[in-house]
Amino acid sequence: AQSVAQPEDQVNVAEGNPLTVKCTYSVSGNPYLFWYVQYPNRGLQFLLKYITGDNLVKGSYGFEAEFNKSQTSFHLKKPSALVSDSALYFCAVRALNRDDKIIFGKGTRLHILP
């Protein structure tokens, strides 16, 4: 069964500093990996995905994520954080074996401090 772990409940970063939100996964076979962001009282919004190819994936709002197969990680990164990046971030995985569902991590609340 697939699973996703986000080890940090909360991450605090000063505005302008680089940010990293960690994610590790467990899945049989090759994974589809995703990052979603959730703002208060809103649905989840897609940020980026890794299917295959380049391990560094670029997404919306200047975010990127690096797929590391040996470490089974898919950390979300941004070179320079903005206060508006403050939100709840979910890592998600979907197996490539035609299993339909996407499984989400517990979420990491990102606080960007002005």
Added chain:
Amino acid sequence: AAGVIQSPRHLIKEKRETATLKCYPIPRHDTVYWYQQGPGQDPQFLISFYEKMQSDKGSIPDRFSAQQFSDYHSELNMSSLELGDSALYFCASSPRTGGGEKLFFGSGTQLSVL
């Protein structure tokens, strides 16, 4: 661009009542997913449909049922409501093209059971 539409936006029910949540996917999206997100929790997969047939099932209680109609909209029927059913219920849709496609989420239905 059209998004996933969920109705109602908010719903207040009492214990043991029934509730019906509706989801209208993005046009030409043939797959619908339902997720339940409790306060401060990650989205939990409930059930999914592809081409009007149930394609996967997660942690959906027996008191809940769902279906997808010929126009691809879906309804989640919840009976004998319990206090613990209070949550944000998300619907998401995607085109089923080889798997791995990102999900497009609606804004959710906030269900409060009193």
